[in-house]
Structure formats: C-alpha cells, structure tokens
Amino acid sequence: MVRIRFRPVTGDMVECDAAIGISLLEAGQGAGMPLEGTCEGQMACSTCHVIVDADWFDRLPEASEEEEDMLDLAYGVQRTSRLSCQIDLSETMDGLTVAIPKDSQDMSR
Numbered sequence: 272m273v274r275i276r277f278r279p280v281t282g283d284m285v286e287c288d289a290a291i292g293i294s295l296l297e298a299g300q301g302a303g304m305p306l307e308g309t310c311e312g313q314m315a316c317s318t319c320h321v322i323v324d325a326d327w328f329d330r331l332p333e334a335s336e337e338e339e340d341m342l343d344l345a346y347g348v349q350r351t352s353r354l355s356c357q358i359d360l361s362e363t364m365d366g367l368t369v370a371i372p373k374d375s376q377d378m379s380r
C-alpha cells in the first residue's frame with residue numbers, strides 16, 4: 272500500500288491508501304475524487320487529468336508521447352499535468368500528492 276493525497280478544487284485534502292500496481296486513476300476514484308476516466312486508460316479522453324505537485328512531478332516515470340498529445344487537448348493543463356490512468360502506483364510513490372483540476376466532472380453522478 273502507498274499513501275496518496277488528492278487535493279480537490281474545494282474542500283480538504285483527501286488521503287487514501289492504495290494498492291501498489293493499480294493506476295492513480297483507480298486510486299482517485301476509490302477515494303471519491305471526480306475523475307471520470309471515460310476511456311478506462313485507453314488515452315482517448317483526458318477526463319482523468321490531474322495536476323501533480325511540483326515536488327513529485329520529476330519523480331514519476333515520464334509521460335509517453337501519446338499521453339503528451341492527449342494532455343494537449345485537456346482543459347486547464349499545467350506544466351505538471353498528467354493523465355492519472357497512465358501512472359501505475361509503485362513503492363516509490365508513497366506520499367504522492369496531486370490536485371484535481373477545476374474542470375473535472377464526473378458525468379456518472
């Protein structure tokens with residue numbers, strides 16, 4: 272298990288313990304974050320967009336070109352934006368902190 276922290280646009284930071292090997296998207300959804308993840312990790316939607324804390328950004332495996340291309344289409348992209356479906360949790364990510372962008376919405380609600 273690793274501890275992940277999510278910072279929603281409004282409200283307090285949410286912490287959750289997530290299993291190693293699941294994606295950051297799955298961890299966020301499990302923690303009740305409004306990450307839609309419409310394409311379920313196929314890199315076809317960008318609704319799983321998160322903004323990684325600057326301290327953590329360089330410690331994550333680099334984004335693929337496909338991920339960068341998809342991020343270009345996401346709303347409100349910042350320098351440390353990533354697609355959470357493309358980040359598989361590993362032991363080294365204990366304490367990872369990400370913000371949920373403003374435009375994130377969960378259509379299923």
Ligand code: FES
Pocket residue numbers: 296307308309310311312313314315316317318319320341354355356357
């Ligand atoms: Fe669609 Fe991540 S879930 S790009």
